[in-house]
Amino acid sequence: MATTAAAAVLDRLDEIRPxxxxxxxxxxxxxxxxxxxHRTADKVASRLTAAGFEVHSGVGGTGVVGILRNGxxxxxxxxxxxxxxxxxxxxxxxxxxxxxxxxxxxxDVPVMHACGHDVHVTCLLGAADLLAGAxxxxxxxxxxxxxxAEEVADGASGMVKDGLTDLVGTVDVALCxxxxxxxxxxxxxxxxxxxxxxxxxRITIHGRGAHGSMPQAAVDPVVxxxxxxxxxxxxxxxxxxxxxxxxxxxxxxQAGTKSNxxxxxxxxxxxxxxxxxxxxxxxxxxxERIVKAECEASGAPKxxxxxxxxxxxxxxNDPDVTARVAAAFTQQFGDRAxxxxxxxxxxxxxxxxxxxxxxxxxWGIGGIDPQLYHRAExxxxxxxxxxxxxxxxxxxxxxxxxxxxxxxxTVAALAWLGRDS
Numbered sequence: 001m002a003t004t005a006a007a008a009v010l011d012r013l014d015e016i017r018p019x020x021x022x023x024x025x026x027x028x029x030x031x032x033x034x035x036x037x038h039r040t041a042d043k044v045a046s047r048l049t050a051a052g053f054e055v056h057s058g059v060g061g062t063g064v065v066g067i068l069r070n071g072x073x074x075x076x077x078x079x080x081x082x083x084x085x086x087x088x089x090x091x092x093x094x095x096x097x098x099x100x101x102x103x104x105x106x107x108d109v110p111v112m113h114a115c116g117h118d119v120h121v122t123c124l125l126g127a128a129d130l131l132a133g134a135x136x137x138x139x140x141x142x143x144x145x146x147x148x149a150e151e152v153a154d155g156a157s158g159m160v161k162d163g164l165t166d167l168v169g170t171v172d173v174a175l176c177x178x179x180x181x182x183x184x185x186x187x188x189x190x191x192x193x194x195x196x197x198x199x200x201x202r203i204t205i206h207g208r209g210a211h212g213s214m215p216q217a218a219v220d221p222v223v224x225x226x227x228x229x230x231x232x233x234x235x236x237x238x239x240x241x242x243x244x245x246x247x248x249x250x251x252x253x254q255a256g257t258k259s260n261x262x263x264x265x266x267x268x269x270x271x272x273x274x275x276x277x278x279x280x281x282x283x284x285x286x287x288e289r290i291v292k293a294e295c296e297a298s299g300a301p302k303x304x305x306x307x308x309x310x311x312x313x314x315x316x317n318d319p320d321v322t323a324r325v326a327a328a329f330t331q332q333f334g335d336r337a338x339x340x341x342x343x344x345x346x347x348x349x350x351x352x353x354x355x356x357x358x359x360x361x362x363w364g365i366g367g368i369d370p371q372l373y374h375r376a377e378x379x380x381x382x383x384x385x386x387x388x389x390x391x392x393x394x395x396x397x398x399x400x401x402x403x404x405x406x407x408x409x410t411v412a413a414l415a416w417l418g419r420d421s
Contacts, residue, residue, distance in 0.1 A: 003328075003331065003411075003414065003418055003420050004137075004418075004420050005137040005138055005414050005417075005418030005419050005420050005421065006328075006331075006332060006410070006411045006418065008134050008136075008137040009130050009131060009133075009134040009137050009138065009410055009414060009418075010130060010407060010410060010411075011134070012133050012134065013126075013130065013403065013406065013407065016129050017402070017403065020122055020123075020125070020126050020402055020406065021398055021402060023043070023047075023122055023125065024118055024119070024122040024398060024402060025095040025398075026043075026095075027040060027043070027113070027118040027121060027122065028095050028096075028097065028113050028118045029095045029096070029097055029098075029099075030097070030099060031084030031085075031099055031112055031113040031118070032082075032083065032084055032099075032111065033083060033084060033085075033086065033101050033103070033109075033111055034083040034148060034149035034151050034152045034155065035061055035062060035083075035148055035149050035152075035155075036062070036101065037083055037148045037149075038062060040062075040121065040146075041057060041058075041062045041064050041082065041146065041148075042057075044064045044066075044082070044121060044125065044146045045057045045064050045066075047125050047128075047129070048064070048066035048125070048128060048144065051066075051068075051128055051129050051132040051133075052068065052132050053066035053068045053132065053144065054066070054067040054068070054069070055067075056167055059159050059162050059164055059167065060147075060148060060149075060155060060159030060160075060161070060162045060164070061148055061149070061158060061162075062082070062148040062149075063145070063146060063147055063148050063155070063158070063159045063162075063164075064144075064145075064146040065143070065144070065145055065146070065164070065167060065168065066128060066142075066143070066144035066146075067141065067142070067143050067144075067168065068128070068131065068132060068141065068142045068144075069141050070135050070138060070139055070141065070142070070417075071139045071140070072139060072140070073138075073139035073140025073141070073417060074140045074141075074172040074173065074416045074417065075140060075141035075142075075168075075170060075171040075172050076140065076141070076142060076171065076173055076174075076175065076416050076417055077143040077145060077171045077174040077175065077352070077353070077356070077358075078124055078127065078143065078144055078145065078174075078175045078176070078409055078413060079124075079144075079145040079146075079147055079174065079175070079176045079349055079352060080117070080120035080121045080123070080124035080144075080145070080146055080147070080176075081117045081120055081121075081146075081147045081148075081150035081151075081155065081349075082117055082120075082121055082146055082147065082148055082150075083117060083148055083149050083150055083151050083152075083155070084097075084111050084112055084113045084114070084115075084117065084118075085111070085112055085113075085114045085115060085151060085390060086101070086109035086110065086111060087110060087111075087112040087114040087390070087392050088110035088112065088392055089110070089112040089114070089392055089395075090392035090393050091387075091392070091393055091394070091395035093395050096395075097110075097111060097112045097113065099111040099112075112392065114389065114390050114391060114394050115151070115389045115390055115394070116178065116179035116180075116367060116389060116394070116396055117150070119179040119365075119396055119401060119402065119405055120177065120178065120179065120405070121146060122405075122406075123177070123365075123402060123406045123408075123409055124144055124146070124409060126402065126406030126409075126410075127144075127406055127409040127410040127413065128142070128144050130406070130410050131410065131413065131417075137414075137418065137419060138414060138417040138418050138419055139417065139419055140416065140417045141171075142413060142417065143168055143171055145159070145164075145352065147159060147352075150347065150348055150349075152310065153198075153310050153311060153312050153346075153348045154348070155348060156348040156349060156350075156351035156352050157348065157351050159352070160351060164352075164355065165356055168356075170356075171356050171358055172358060172416065173321055173358055173360065173361075173416055174349075174352055174353035174356065174358055174359075174360035174361075175325070175360065175362075175409065175412050175413060176347075176349045176360070176361075176362045176363075177362070177363050177364065177365055177405060177409060178345075178347070178362070178363075178364055179364075179365050179366070179396050179401060179405065180343070180364040180366065180367065181366075181367065181368050181386050181387065181388045181389065181394070182364070182366040182367075182368060182373065183366045183368055183369075183370040183373045184365075184366045184367050184368055184369065184370060184397050184399075184400050184401045184404065185336055185366060185370060185400040185401075185404055186333075186336050186337075186338060186365070186366040186404075187329050187333055187336060187337050187338070187363060187365050187404060187408050188337075188338050188339060188340030188341075188363060188364045188365075188366075189317075189322055189325055189326040189329060189339065189340055189361065189363045190317060190322070190339060190340040190341070190363075191317050191318075191319045191322045191323065192316055192317060192319065193275045193276075193314060193315070193316045193317075193342065194315050194316065194317050194340060194342060194343060194362055195314070195315035195343050195346055195347050195362065196245075196246075196247070196273040196274055196275050196312075196314065196315075196342075196343070196344050196345070196346050197273070197274050197275070197277075197280055197311075197312060197313055197314040197346060198271060198272065198273050198310070198311070198312040198346035199271070199272045199284065199308055199310075199311050199312075200269065200270070200271050200272075200308070200309050200310040201269070201270050201271075201272070201284075201287065201306060201307065201308055201309075202267060202268075202269050202306075202309065203228075203267065203268040203269075203287075203291055203305070203306055203307075204265060204266075204304060204305040204307075205221045205224055205225055205228070205265060205266045205267075205268065205291070205295060205300065205304050206221065206264070206295075206300055206301060206302035206303075206304065206305075207219040207220055207221030207222075207224060207262070207263065207264060207265060207266070207298075207300060207301070208264065208301055209261065209262050209263055209264040211260065211261070211262070212259065212260035212261060212262055213260065215262065218262040219298055219300055219301060220262050220298075221255055221262075221263060221264070221266035221300075222255045222256060222262070222263065222266060224266070224294060224298045224300065225253050225255060225266040225268055227294050227298075228290065228291055228294050229250050229253060229268065231290050231294060232248060232250060232287060232290060233248070235283055235286045235287065235290070236248055236283070239282065239283075239286055240279065240282065240283075244275075244276075244279055245274075245275055245342065246272070246273060246274045246275070246283060247273040247344050248270060248272050248273075248283060248287075249270060249271045250268060250269070250270045251269055251270060251271055252267070252269035253266065253267070253268050253269075254266065254267045255267070270287070272284065272287075273344045273346060275314065275342070276314075284308075287306075288306060291304050291306075292304060312346035312347060312348055313348065313350050313351060313354075315346075315347050315349060315362050316350070317360065317361045317362055318359030318360060318361060320359065321359045321361045322361040324361075324415050324416075325361045325363065325412045325415060327415070328411045328412055328414070328415040329363075329408065329411065329412070331411075332407060332408075332411045333407075333408075336404075343364070345389065347362070349362060350362075361412070363408070363412075365401065365404050365405045365408055366401070366404070367396030367397065367401045368387075368396070368397070369397045372385070373386055
C-alpha cells in the first residue's frame with residue numbers, strides 16, 4: 001500500500017504515460033554520443049520548463065539541471081545520464097536507431113542507446129512531471145540532474161567543475177537508478193558496495209622488428225603479448241583471496257600490419273573491476289610486475305609503458321539511505337522489490353554526491369520482457385538468451401519498465417519530501 005503522499009503524486013501516472021512513451025521512442029531513435037547530447041538536452045530542458053522547474057542548461061557542456069522549490073524541507077537530488085554508445089542497433093524495434101556520428105578522430109560510427117540511458121532520462125522526467133503536478137503532497141526541493149558523458153566517466157566531474165554545487169546549493173541526499181537485464185517490473189536495492197570501481201589501462205610493449213623469416217633477429221612483441229595476456233589471467237585466480245570479487249578483462253591486443261613482418265611494438269588494452277581500494281592496488285601492481293617480468297624474460301629493448309584512463313569510482317550505497325528507499329519500494333511494489341545482486345558494471349554517479357558531501361543510494365530496475373527472461377531462466381540460458389547492457393540487442397520493453405522507473409524515482413524522493421514521510 002503506497003503512502004498517502006505517494007498515492008496522490010502517482011495519481012497522474014495514467015495521464016502522463018502516453019507522453020512519456022512517445023518521448024522514450026523518440027529519444028531511443030535519436031541517441032547522441034558522450035558530450036554531444038545537444039538534442040537530448042534541449043528536449044529535457046523544454047519539458048522541465050513546461051513543468052515549472054528552474055532550468056539551467058549547458059552545465060558541464062551539455063548537462064541540464066532542473067530545480068523545483070516547494071517550501072521548507074529537505075533537498076533531494078535525482079540523476080539520469082543521457083549519452084549513448086557507438087553501437088549498431090540490432091533490436092529490430094520499430095523505433096530502432098539508425099543514427100551515426102563522427103568521433104573526435106574522424107571515424108564514422110553508428111550510435112545506439114545500448115545501455116538504457118533513454119529509460120533513465122524518461123523516468124526522471126516522469127518523476128519531475130508527477131512532483132510538479134502534486135505540490136500539495138510534498139515539501140522541500142527537487143533537484144533533477146541530467147548528466148552527460150557517463151560512458152566516458154567524466155560527465156559528473158565535468159558538471160562539478162562547472163560549478164554545479166554553487167548552482168544547486170545544499171542537498172540532503174542523492175538518488176539514482178539504472179535499467180538492468182532482469183525482469184521488467186522488478187526493482188532491486190543493495191546496501192554498501194553495489195557497482196565496482198573500474199580502471200582501463202593501455203600497455204605498450206616494445207620489441208625489435210624483423211622479417212618474418214628471420215625471427216632470430218627479433219624480439220617478437222606478438223609472442224610477448226600472448227604470454228602477458230595468458231599470465232594476467234592468473235591474477236584474480238591466484239593472487240586474490242577466494243571470494244574477493246574482481247574482474248580483469250583484456251579487451252584489445254593490437255600489433256603488426258603484415259603476415260611476414262615482425263612488428264616493433266604491441267599495444268594491450270585491459271579493464272579492471274574491483275570493490276575495494278586494496279584489491280584495486282593489488283591487481284594494478286600485479287599487472288605492472290607481470291608485464292615488466294615478461295618483457296625482461298623476452299629481452300625487450302625498452303621498458304613497457306603503462307597508461308591508466310577512464311577511471312570510474314566505486315558506487316557504495318549508504319546503509320541508512322538505502323534502508324529508507326528499500327522500505328518505500330516494499331510499500332509500493334510489494335514482492336517486486338528485491339535485493340539487487342552486486343554488479344561488476346561501473347558508474348561515475350558517485351562523483352556527484354561526493355561533491356555535495358551527502359549520502360546516496362543507487363538501485364536497479366528490470367528492463368527485460370518477463371516472459372522472455374523466465375523462459376531463458378527455466379532453460380538455464382539466461383546468459384545466452386537475455387540481452388545485456390551495451391549489447392546491440394539490448395532494447396528494454398517500454399512497459400512496465402517506464403512505469404516502474406518513474407514510480408521508483410518518485411516514491412524514493414517522497415521518502416524525504418512527502419508530507420507524511
